[in-house]
Amino acid sequence: MCGIIGYIGNKNARTILLDGLKRLEYRGYDSAGIALITENRLKVFKKAGKISNLESIVPQELSSSVGIGHTRWATHGKPDDVNAHRHTDCSGKLAVVHNGIIENYQELKKELEKKGHRFSSSTDTEVIAHLLEEEAKNKGFVKGFFSAVSKLKGSFAIVAISLENPDRLLCARKDSPLVIGIGEGESFVASDVPAFLQFTRKVVFLEDFQIAIVKKDSVEIYEFSGKRINFSPVVVQWNLAQAEKAGFKHFMLKEIYEQPRAVADTISANKELFLKNDVFDKNFNKIQIVACGTSYYAGLVGKFYFETFARIPTEVDYASEYRYRNPVVDKDTLV
Numbered sequence: 001m002c003g004i005i006g007y008i009g010n011k012n013a014r015t016i017l018l019d020g021l022k023r024l025e026y027r028g029y030d031s032a033g034i035a036l037i038t039e040n041r042l043k044v045f046k047k048a049g050k051i052s053n054l055e056s057i058v059p060q061e062l063s064s065s066v067g068i069g070h071t072r073w074a075t076h077g078k079p080d081d082v083n084a085h086r087h088t089d090c091s092g093k094l095a096v097v098h099n100g101i102i103e104n105y106q107e108l109k110k111e112l113e114k115k116g117h118r119f120s121s122s123t124d125t126e127v128i129a130h131l132l133e134e135e136a137k138n139k140g141f142v143k144g145f146f147s148a149v150s151k152l153k154g155s156f157a158i159v160a161i162s163l164e165n166p167d168r169l170l171c172a173r174k175d176s177p178l179v180i181g182i183g184e185g186e187s188f189v190a191s192d193v194p195a196f197l198q199f200t201r202k203v204v205f206l207e208d209f210q211i212a213i214v215k216k217d218s219v220e221i222y223e224f225s226g227k228r229i230n231f232s233p234v235v236v237q238w239n240l241a242q243a244e245k246a247g248f249k250h251f252m253l254k255e256i257y258e259q260p261r262a263v264a265d266t267i268s269a270n271k272e273l274f275l276k277n278d279v280f281d282k283n284f285n286k287i288q289i290v291a292c293g294t295s296y297y298a299g300l301v302g303k304f305y306f307e308t309f310a311r312i313p314t315e316v317d318y319a320s321e322y323r324y325r326n327p328v329v330d331k332d333t334l335v
């Protein structure tokens, strides 16, 4: 996981990006970075550790109204200054931030290196910047972005900026969250609403396989194939405290106290499913639980109960590994 933010408008992007990153710090905090377009130059800053480390190296007086930021939780490459995001291409004219994992980055990197691209980090993310540079050479930033995104495998939420078109943020989503905030003469992009909730409540949740062209006074959404999509923004009603920690000291504490409500909400929202589904009439001969982190441990407790009381063999797998397995699952397995 990691936190992404992008801003385009008339306000000071430095402050908006750094504040937004602080609100996203729960999503990742091993390093952070921002890239800003100012006086037709791309200025980049990145630093290992907390957002406050990054804040200390971004000059106060830096004036810019378009930029992107990232707070990282490393998957590829150790958490240090070099691997911190935003990553740039060879020319230093475009920058990207990314949440997720690019699964074919090694193949892409080899191809791009053969074409002369020089890599400076050991992240999977840097391949996006060079691929975009390569694709944009003949097609331009926007068409190049569509074509670069279609070559990526894995999970990603991406935001890119370029000196070629400093009036827009280009975004793409597949299996990692990305939400667009629509303000008055300004637009935001982030992994989660609290990053910009103090500026606007009007949001569009980007869906998988969608690309957005975000300008300060317009948003266009397309499928990866290039087909334009109609969309209606929604107005979120939560306040910042609800959207963040609801007054609790930690997210974990908040989520522990939310459990009774979360279970009740899930059941009431899915009553039909719970009552009508014939799932309870079936005789399953195996149960497969797929989960991550604390849910994985909860799954192990579930295995204990299912096997003790229901006498049904139960397996628990890490969700991140499960897709690479060839599990024995048939029509009588409950997953």
Ligand code: GLU
Pocket (backbone or CB within 6 Å): 001, 002, 003, 028, 072, 073, 074, 075, 076, 077, 083, 098, 099, 100, 101, 102, 123, 124, 125
């Ligand atoms: N895979 C990227 C990296 O290691 C992004 C990680 C993330 O989403 O936190 O830098």
